[in-house]
Amino acid sequence: MELRIFTEPQQGASYDDLIAVAKTAEELGFGAFFRSDHYLKMGDVSGRPGPSDAWITLAGIARETSTIRLGTLVTSATFRHPGPLAISVAGVDQMSAGRVDLGLGAGWFEEEHAAYGIPFPALGERFDRLEEQLEIITGLWAADGTYEFSGKHYRLADGPALPKPVQSGGHRGTIPIVVGGHGKKRTPALAARYADEFNVPFASVEATKTQFARVARAVESAGRAADSMTYSAAQVLCVGATEAEIDRRAAAIGRDKSELRENGLAGTPAEVVDKVREFAEAGAQRLYLQVLDLADLDHLRLVAAEVMPAV
Numbered sequence: 001m002e003l004r005i006f007t008e009p010q011q012g013a014s015y016d017d018l019i020a021v022a023k024t025a026e027e028l029g030f031g032a033f034f035r036s037d038h039y040l041k042m043g044d045v046s047g048r049p050g051p052s053d054a055w056i057t058l059a060g061i062a063r064e065t066s067t068i069r070l071g072t073l074v075t076s077a078t079f080r081h082p083g084p085l086a087i088s089v090a091g092v093d094q095m096s097a098g099r100v101d102l103g104l105g106a107g108w109f110e111e112e113h114a115a116y117g118i119p120f121p122a123l124g125e126r127f128d129r130l131e132e133q134l135e136i137i138t139g140l141w142a143a144d145g146t147y148e149f150s151g152k153h154y155r156l157a158d159g160p161a162l163p164k165p166v167q168s169g170g171h172r173g174t175i176p177i178v179v180g181g182h183g184k185k186r187t188p189a190l191a192a193r194y195a196d197e198f199n200v201p202f203a204s205v206e207a208t209k210t211q212f213a214r215v216a217r218a219v220e221s222a223g224r225a226a227d228s229m230t231y232s233a234a235q236v237l238c239v240g241a242t243e244a245e246i247d248r249r250a251a252a253i254g255r256d257k258s259e260l261r262e263n264g265l266a267g268t269p270a271e272v273v274d275k276v277r278e279f280a281e282a283g284a285q286r287l288y289l290q291v292l293d294l295a296d297l298d299h300l301r302l303v304a305a306e307v308m309p310a311v
Contacts, residue, residue, distance in 0.1 A: 040112035062096035074103035098167030269306035
């Protein structure tokens, strides 16, 4: 099982906070450093020091790290036009020497759109835009020569399809794409067509297993090799060597430890190892550990020392 670190900077984090977590995660051997792509704190609107742009901060982190993979869970298709987004992500891929994954979703947090003047279409249109963006972005990266596209929401004419990513790791021979969610039909179909990885966020082991099965069927129907899709899950993290330490970490993120034990990866290292193994049995090959207290680097060190070797 590959363990990746997943942060939520909109809840209140500076660039220095993020680079400290990314460097520590790299030193400890975690597989990747990911961040959310949000512009508003969830829970209230303070969120000091304020939101940061995902791809700008990942560009900086790319130059301050050397081995750890970097990416988003997930960039919202409502935030950017697909052409400029393809340029930004390919640029960060170059800056990182080929260590980028792009998670892309339809967007869901209406309040952040209102707060920053970003249009927020109805759900059906958001999925339509996501589908066109996935086709455009992967098409631009893969095109040999100019690229054109004519859809309902986007049109590209004589696009130079530059810059190109450094890596060729995805099943389409370009930057790996992560798609995720709980949708029963359209989400698995989009993943089967475009994604290298499917992620189920913050769900039970049983619900995760069920969604993986839907995606696996869609992959088969699309004529893809079964092993061309990687399956992952995201879970909030709260691990402590003692009950007092678990209490402290749960309090720091405003959660109840009993609830976290049920709905996340929480408890002693042994408890968390058991839960990780349950996700592995359900088909997960990667786990994104949602770390909410970014000042607590000892949390990462405990997981690296007591959980990672066992899974």
